[in-house]
Amino acid sequence: MTDSLPRTTLTSRLFRPADRHLWQLAWPIILSNISVPLLGLVDTAVVGHLEDAVYLGAVTLGAVLFSFLYWGFGFLRMGTTGMTAQAHGRGDYDTLRTLLGQGIMLALVIGGLLLLLGSPLISLGLSLMEANEATRELAHGYASIRLWSAPAVLMNYVILGWFLGLGNSRVTLGILVLTNAINILLDLAFVPGLGMTSDGVALASVIADYCASGAGLWLVVRQLARMPGHSERAALFSLAAWGELIRVNQHLFVRTLCLLGATAYFTSQGASFGDNILAANAVLLQFVMITSYGLDGFAQAAESEVGRAVGQNDWQRFARSVGAATRFSLMTATGASVLLWLCGPLLIGLLTDLPEVRALAITYLPWMVAMPLVAVWSYLLDGIFIGATATREMRNTLVISLIAFVGLWPWLEQYGNHGLWLAFLLFTGVRSAVLAGYYFHHRRHRWC
Template sequence: MRIWALAWPIILSNITVPLLGLVDTAVVGHLPDSRYLAAVTLGATLFGFLYWGFGFLRMGTTGLVAQAVGREAPDEVKLLLGQSLLLALAIGAALMLLGSPLIDLGLWLLDGSDEAQSLAREYAEIRLWSAPAVLANYTLLGWFLGQQNARVTLYLLCLTNGVNIVLDLLFVVGLGMTSAGVALASVIADYSALAFGAWLALRKLRRLEGRIERGRLWAISAYQALFSVNGHLFLRTLGLLFATAFFTAQGARQGDTVLAANAVLLQFIMMTSYALDGFAHAAESLVGRAVGRRDWREFATAVGAAARFSFYTALAAALGFALCGNAIIALLTGLEEVRESAAAYLPWMVAMPLIAVWSYLLDGVFIGTTAVREMRNSIFAGLLVYLPAWWLFQGLGNHGLWLAFTLFMITRSLVLAGYYRHYRQTRWRSA
């Protein structure tokens, strides 16, 4: 099926992302003090805000390009690449200029021990140098995916994360560096991927028909569609990252051991999400093309196929975590107190794939249709449940925190499902 042909390169490439997280966690988790793992957790969460806050550069580009492909408009496909890259580089430069106060604010919000904060600051100051490369790579990934070229996603992410993993081992294990070595490895890997991605994009542009209207690259009015889609996605992503950062901060307030244990368990969620995102990303491209063509039969076929594959994958993940969860924890850290703490909360990891799968899938559908206001609304509805639930259940300690986060994911899925059902009966159907 077309959904599988698109999804398998994305799944393989996405697996390298949690694999990188696993290596980061395992390398630093086997250092003699849990503060190094806590520092990388704080630093990585901070850059989740700084970088994935601009993840709309990938998502918005995919949806708009896919619809342009469906309309057979190569001029728009070329223009969207130029506009998105200019936007990405401008934001990346601004992040570098404003980096120091953003790091101060982020680490203050995330809390953590003094030792972990000091190491996290060192990590963050190094990672900040990769801002333009990271955001430009988001644009390149979205542009190729919108054209159903999933193999480039595989090439770029495998290169980024492969280089990162090798340098992690070289800097930390080989040269004796700590959290700073993990950050430096990420910076080098990001610029390596940008160089390769730019070369691939130039090759593709030469083969595409049409031309870029250079005047529209510099006319603010020509960015209306991009700004409209990306504005809602930006707010949606900030809400999602706030939920994750709030989770990390509340874990940090319970001590470095709980913070480190939650960092280990979040790798389970990352593994699941990147596998499920393979089908969601494939749905973005196929659904976007169907919308561009106004072909609602193709639309329904793409959504149905993505839903089936996503559910089977989520079920396999839940069973795998139930059977092998403790073994995975043992691989990620050699600290006995962290292992024991993570094992106590493992049942939440078994339930999470079957709960979260629907929000991942429907995110893909809504990106492809560029109905991104609804995605934003689902996140804020989730926060309206998440934060009161945390306050109500905080007496349960870390179990209460995991319960609140689970309710957040359930709410997201229900809201998106409600929107989907309504729109399939109205705007997303044949006349």
């Protein structure tokens, strides 16, 4: 009897109700994140079996271009989640409807502008990438087709953010699984089946994105039918009603541009050391991306829970949600660091069989072991601040971190690629530290 008591206590501490609830929100998001690289692998495999490698190069360049382009408007997802979660916490169903309508309208306007301005943007983006003329020409054709998905992709951001704000992360999983399944089937139908090339991969993505937006809108209609309250059409066209949405999203937009700038700066500086180091850094960045799947899942779950707590003015729930997200995030980061420490060389070998690149990646692997333990705080705190819609602080943090990164690099350049990774680690550390400072300031004055 006495032996069972400690085990029961330990179990209750490890799996508290707040932990179980956060896990129920997080696991569909994590699975959704994992499904994204699966689609990339299928795209690569389908085009990689064509007779000329130029098609694979075109798809790769086009996909990178659109990752940057669409990621720049990721505020449509993040801002919608935080504001929706707070309105849900208040039980303000009229505002929930208004936020959804405003978000979709904003997504369609931005998507329409991208369609109008897309061609020069594509030309500019491809001109900044090193590739031969034939690859750039095919990539331009690929991107011109993919551009037609812009309204659907941005509208999907809003729909996914809205459902996450409602605490329904399984919709995210369902929509992304549907999107990727349709995309993969159409890849196989268009390329091996109909003999298309990179244009077939682009067309498959466009059709899949519109199918996803159609499914998302269907789910929205079902949710609205069950939801109390009514839609205020006047709020959709009132400038005053847009004030909070614009305030939240403008800060997130600047924040995202700074993050993209830091990634681009890291890549460009790595390229100056030669192709082998550039390739080794690309391999190591895959570990950063894989780790982010788990950390993002818990951070996005925290967005929903923190937002509801702020909306309810329930600071005990706020503290429980932050505690649960912190525990899961630290376990994930620690597990990733231990895995990379023990199995890093083996994992590198699975990603590349080039001896020079593999050797260089192993040389710089210790930076990857340290990265999750430093980066975990920035992911976690981002989720908390998005839920609290404290986006000005997120913007300021990324501006300060980017300035620190660019300012430190000339002092560390003498150490070569080790210096570059140290600068990037310090960039991540400054980001975590500044966000932590803001967090404790707000906890002392507003969050308790």
